[in-house]
Amino acid sequence: MGCGTSSSMKDKKSEKALKAALVIQNWYRGHSAQLKTRQRYALTIFQSIEYADEQGQLELSNFFSFMLENYTRLLEEDSELVTHLFDSNIQDKDRQDYWVLIDVPDSYCGPRLQFPLTFTDIDLLIEAFKQQQILHAYYVLEVLFETKKLLQQMPNFTHIKTSPSKEITICGDLHGKLDDLFLIYYKNGLPSVSNPYVFNGDFVDRGKNSMEILMILFVSFLVYPNDLHLNRGNHEDFMMNMRYGFTNEVLHKYKLHGKKILQVLEDIYTWLPIGTIIDNEILVIHGGISESTDLNLLHRIERNKLKSVLMPPIPIDGDHATEKGNKVGTTITARGIRTNGSLSEQLTKHEWEQVIDILWSDPRGKRGCYPNTGRGGGCYFGPDITSKILNKYQLKMLIRSHECKPEGYEICHDGKVITVFSASNYYEEGSNRGAYIRVSSGTPPRFFQYQVTRATCLRPLYQRMNAVESRAIRMLKERMISQKTDLIRVFQLQDSSKSGKLSVGQWAFSMENILGLNLPWRSLSSHLVTTDKDGNIDYMSSFQDIHIQKPVKEVQSTLIETVYRYRSDLQIIFNVIDSNHSGLISMEEFRSIWKLFKSHYRVCVDDSQLDELTERMDLNKDGSIDFNEFLKAFYVVHKFDKLSKSDTKVA
């Protein structure tokens, strides 16, 4: 009734409300943290598998060296293979003539570029690509040839000056994600004399619009050659493209002229500059540095001799043959093929290593410099290395890309190293943000983040997390099944009582040991295995709901598993051997390659059934195998997965 009573009631009420609010807030923050952690786990899984694949890719390069030593001795006449791999001197004249002869039909309603290019052509391309049009091969090749001519005039490192009124924008990996490039150009403006850009490598692979990204970037470069800077990334490499999707994209979009386009691209990659130096203070390169990074040397080398960073120079003397488990020994008899002055067509091993370091290294918190065992190339460099190298060349900061970061960028090494990554949703929708940086002399760098989304409103966090997480777990399970035999062997070794169970510690140790993926196994165990009430793990339970489809029932599982596991490597090897892109490889070549492959990769598998396998799969066409069809037949079936029902092929 009186004021006193109602105010104390109010107090009580607001006190209750306060407590209630606290409860809800507390609960929400706990819930939100769980979601974020799950996101991090998922990202770690994706990243580990990605890097393990990259390691596989580098391993493949060793195999090629090995193969050349032995294979060419076995089948003496196949110098065509070697020329395909090593000879980059296809006459320029031939290429020009070829291109000019391509006809653009009147019925083509895609964008038509006008040379010399102007900024309107940039707009034209963007609008066309937004409507999912494909640029005609004629224009593609024209752009590529012009780009190459211009790139050849660029030094290994471009030196740029900024001013308070002329900031420069630095973007990281795009990996074929066109929407991200659109978003950057939209938010940050198109490139121009007053709005310069550096694109720090990895424009292609993985995403489905690598071609369109290249076209936009190259056209931008042709219009503003002094203000649009492109650095080479580790994916600007024809061998990486074979594994990570760009080669397929080109051959698919350009059925007639794709091969030609790929050839020209191989060359263009080698002409991309290694890095940019801004205001003599900031070094912008794709990967990182090592303790022996020699910028003076890097300024001097003939960068175009580096055809693929994954093809190490063939040792000329015996003393170079020791690195990376090259088991060949010192007999170098295949030299007969290389006598036509090809010695000068390669870089020295030291120069090659310097470039690998720049394109593949990753910064880490630990001091010192160590081989990058995650990726298999380059190194891990610590804050002391950063200080040492930056001081040596009187630089203040290193900006690099190469690693996906949840927030699109990350600062480390006391603010001296910045990672910028511009492909949002890189692994999966919702996996990470993208970012770009604006710098100018005298002011600290400014960061801009974004995340592209297909829906107009972002799905709630927990839904996005579920999607990311389930995809990561799927990938991980596929890895597991591809090494099932090895895993079971190690499990059983530790399970002395043959109970079918292991402690969590034993299981985690085995997983780490065999798969070589540095993952939080204990936290992931609930997704991968069943645990009993005593906390012990039923280790066979991981393999219950997943198996590799057997293309031929009678063949041993271990052989199937091995082919499945190495399918990416085999695909690349076959593609490289199939130099005329026929899609076919002779049975004899197939057998020889398999033999070499087994030997180099130390695979112990009984391949007496290999012939039976290929025969029964009925892929023989006049004694040849259609290897793409062969490899496609090895895939994983997730038994309880609604997704796989639509992917399942009719055998």
Add this chain to the structure above:
Amino acid sequence: MSQIIQWIEIGTIIRSLGCCPSEGELHDLIAEVEEEEPTGYIRFEKFLPVMTEVLLERRYRPIPEDILHRAFEVLDPAKRGFLSKEELIKYMTEVGERFSQEEMEEMLSAAIDPESNSIHYKDYITMMVVDEN
């Protein structure tokens, strides 16, 4: 800048281990594990014993579902079964250990039924709890 990021990371880690400290309790916990001169980094050797004790003592246990439900009911005295978007925002951002704008937006994206612009808290809680498992 790195200091703030580090701060947030530790809170996420602690909460992901199943503990639900309030913001105030979290501050105290961080003070326990921080360096004498805060560097922006927490060292694992310091973190481990403190966190182990927290876990063994079962401190900061998470809120049970029914208590959470009752909390919503307190804010909904008319027992409509829902809170309007404005009401939720008001309570979460003005009272208690207030939400940041980002936290508020995040919660709204999952909680709010776009047609009625309100949160039907019973369904929301059920959905979140199922998801956690």
